[in-house]
Amino acid sequence: MTAGAAAPGGAADGVQSLERAFLLLELMAEAGGEVAISRLATDSGLPVSTIHRLVRTLVSRGYVRQLPSRRYVLGPRLIHLGEFAARMLTTWARPHLTWLVDAIGETANLAVLDGDRVVYAAQVPSRHSMRMFTEVGRRVHLHCTGVGKVLLAQLPAETARELLVRGGMPARTDRTVTDPDRLLAQLPLIAAQGYAVDDGEQEAGVRCVAVPVPGGSSAGAISVSGPAGRLGLDAVPRVVPLLQTAAAALAAELREDGVPLLSAPSS
Structure with a gap:
């Protein structure tokens, strides 16, 4: 075999090892x-x-750390990668979120599915003195957020149920749906209409309207959130097309740059 040539099956073995390493992480x-x-x-x-x-x-590369107990945890090198990925996603999302804030007047968010939670990946705040603020990087439950519900609606029913059971459905307010069967019954309508509303289910007095970022197995959603008195239910028909326009523009930009937003999680 000449120098630099790969052994038969070497490339396939390398890909398999890479897939397995990511699975373990x-x-x-x-x-x-x-x-x-x-x-x-x-x-x-x-x-x-x-x-x-x-x-x-x-462990040798710093992506995993072994504890004295001989158990393992994620290593510090992943923090750097995660911070860089978050900055890049924010860079792509910010113009579209800013456009939404200008068009609607409320805080705009990009959130992504992360296991049995949803994570806020980018945000542009409203210019109102009283506005909604969610820390970027915060992980929240799926069942009581607009972004969580609209992402659940993109999944097979059994996968959605497994995520709800695994993550739990605590009551955040007196409006929170805590019964998985009741929420699962709402998902077909959410999928058909293309948006979800959090009507004070995560935080009393706050309303959020969310749509999915389109495209294949993407697991991202864009939303706007604001005080219920300012973001009324009567505004939903006006807000949803604007959200969908921004989500489609972000998806197109990511596709053009060859960036898969995210992959849907394994159940």
């Missing part, structure tokens, strides 16, 4: 803290020997 994140090799083996279905080999590589 995702499982560690979903575990919510420390995780043992035995748990990774159970959740991934991979041989323990394979997991040991991949984890050793991830």
